Amino acid sequence: MKPEHLARLRDKFWRLNNLYWITDKRGKPVRFRMTPEQLAYFEGMHTRNIILKARQLGFTTLVCIVQLDAALFEGAKCALIAHTLNDAKRLFREKIKYAYDRLPAEIRAANPASNDAAGELVFRKGGSLYVSTSFRGGTLRYLHVSEFGKICAKYPDKAREIVTGAFEAVSTDCFTTIESTAEGRAGYFYDYCQAAEKAALSGATLSQLSWKFFFFSWWMNPQYAIDPVEQLPQRLLDYFAELEGKHSLKLNPRQKAWYYAKEKTLGADMKREYPSIPAEAFQQSVEGAYYAKQFADLYARRRIGELPDNSHQPVYTFWDIGVGDSTAIWFLRIVGGEFHIIDYYENSGEGLRHYMKVLKDKGYTYAKHWAPHDIDNREFANDGKTRRQLAREGYEIDGSKYSLIFNVVPKLGIAEGIELVREILPRCAFDSAKCEEGLSHLESYRKEWDAKRGCWKDNPLHDFTSHGADGFRYLAVAMSRRKPAKNIKLGFSY
Numbered sequence: 001m002k003p004e005h006l007a008r009l010r011d012k013f014w015r016l017n018n019l020y021w022i023t024d025k026r027g028k029p030v031r032f033r034m035t036p037e038q039l040a041y042f043e044g045m046h047t048r049n050i051i052l053k054a055r056q057l058g059f060t061t062l063v064c065i066v067q068l069d070a071a072l073f074e075g076a077k078c079a080l081i082a083h084t085l086n087d088a089k090r091l092f093r094e095k096i097k098y099a100y101d102r103l104p105a106e107i108r109a110a111n112p113a114s115n116d117a118a119g120e121l122v123f124r125k126g127g128s129l130y131v132s133t134s135f136r137g138g139t140l141r142y143l144h145v146s147e148f149g150k151i152c153a154k155y156p157d158k159a160r161e162i163v164t165g166a167f168e169a170v171s172t173d174c175f176t177t178i179e180s181t182a183e184g185r186a187g188y189f190y191d192y193c194q195a196a197e198k199a200a201l202s203g204a205t206l207s208q209l210s211w212k213f214f215f216f217s218w219w220m221n222p223q224y225a226i227d228p229v230e231q232l233p234q235r236l237l238d239y240f241a242e243l244e245g246k247h248s249l250k251l252n253p254r255q256k257a258w259y260y261a262k263e264k265t266l267g268a269d270m271k272r273e274y275p276s277i278p279a280e281a282f283q284q285s286v287e288g289a290y291y292a293k294q295f296a297d298l299y300a301r302r303r304i305g306e307l308p309d310n311s312h313q314p315v316y317t318f319w320d321i322g323v324g325d326s327t328a329i330w331f332l333r334i335v336g337g338e339f340h341i342i343d344y345y346e347n348s349g350e351g352l353r354h355y356m357k358v359l360k361d362k363g364y365t366y367a368k369h370w371a372p373h374d375i376d377n378r379e380f381a382n383d384g385k386t387r388r389q390l391a392r393e394g395y396e397i398d399g400s401k402y403s404l405i406f407n408v409v410p411k412l413g414i415a416e417g418i419e420l421v422r423e424i425l426p427r428c429a430f431d432s433a434k435c436e437e438g439l440s441h442l443e444s445y446r447k448e449w450d451a452k453r454g455c456w457k458d459n460p461l462h463d464f465t466s467h468g469a470d471g472f473r474y475l476a477v478a479m480s481r482r483k484p485a486k487n488i489k490l491g492f493s494y
Contacts, residue, residue: 021102038062046212051179054218063144064095071127076141083147092131136165149180152187182281218274225254288446294425303429314367320471328467344438353395409474420476441468
């Protein structure tokens with residue numbers, strides 16, 4: 001090989017943008033060149049990276065090329081974790097093997113690969129690249145997890161295995177990247193995004209183990225634009241005006257036309273698949289979520305935010321009581337024909353006295369307290385008394401007696417209760433700050449995923465969202481008999 005060629009091969013950036021072949025969206029072979037979004041990530045890469053993005057921006061392709069290059073020229077051990085086994089096989093075949101097989105013959109001859117039939121390339125000089133749905137054991141220099149949001153939503157056990165297994169295989173000074181479109185406000189991906197975005201906004205110094213936040217929106221891609229052929233509806237004109245006014249995001253007519261056309265196909269999933277700002281990505285709940293449509297409407301009508309001051313109104317509480325498990329409490333005021341959800345509290349490993357003290361400390365004036373029928377279960381540790389009896393008798397709290405009288409929510413099947421929640425949500429408004437945890441649980445409450453059949457089951461998934469969702473279901477059952485007051489217009493302004 002000529003000296004000038006060897007010099008170029010020592011330049012990683014040149015290799016990445018000149019050496020590898022991929023297929024474009026039309027299936028045509030093209031030489032890989034980084035897009036502006038890909039370049040921004042590549043130049044800003046940290047040891048721990050999290051990418052929240054719109055669809056079809058090519059980050060998985062970029063990572064496949066980066067890892068192949070590192071395995072070939074740096075002797076690095078790399079792994080790519082895909083959402084499903086079919087995705088893993090496709091990425092290995094269409095991205096990695098495709099690019100490797102089209103390298104110059106002299107490069108492949110200098111560092112030949114083996115084991116390519118098993119989703120892994122092992123190179124003679126020590127580098128390797130493994131593609132599957134999980135990784136455990138060994139050490140890695142590069143790890144990439146594709147569509148981690150979907151993994152967290154559909155396969156929470158797999159997500160936990162990735163966090164406790166694959167992440168631990170990457171040493172502190174090596175590189176981990178997780179990327180995904182959003183999939184509801186639940187799981188590791190949401191939590192990591194929130195923490196990383198707050199750190200980015202505050203300008204916090206990142207440690208090697210801190211996640212660095214990258215957000216790449218649809219409007220950053222010049223391909224997402226078409227010539228206008230029809231007038232935009234008023235709701236989108238208002239939406240684009242809000243983006244410009246609040247976020248200084250000015251879109252041209254061709255971008256707006258593309259957005260409108262794309263929205264016609266995706267409907268309520270548009271903001272999840274093509275968010276304009278990071279917060280939008282998580283406004284849409286996960287696939288299989290019971291209340292996705294209702295929450296999309298609540299966000300559109302701005303009924304999740306800062307509530308008007310109605311402190312003169314009494315407060316109703318609705319409990320899901322756990323024994324050795326979480327207890328969740330929703331706090332509600334009835335304002336005209338509306339239900340204002342003003343607060344939420346959840347904890348675990350605490351007794352009834354703890355939750356009664358929480359209510360006392362909040363200082364609200366209470367009207368009624370509602371709990372499910374198991375409030376009447378007897379407890380052997382308390383002389384066979386029920387929790388309803390214990391609450392009525394009260395506890396000594398801060399030097400005075402404090403007691404609660406519970407009403408029992410009518411017993412109703414889970415499916416019927418879910419329908420009542422769907423009916424009552426349009427009449428609700430939420431305090432976004434005080435109800436943040438409860439909102440996250442309620443939005444993410446979803447059906448259980450059947451991995452073998454590849455479909456959603458009819459029953460809810462029992463996970464950390466269940467207690468908040470069950471408590472709100474009791475709220476809906478108890479309040480379902482209250483009809484909206486006549487001539488009440490739902491809505492408020494901030």
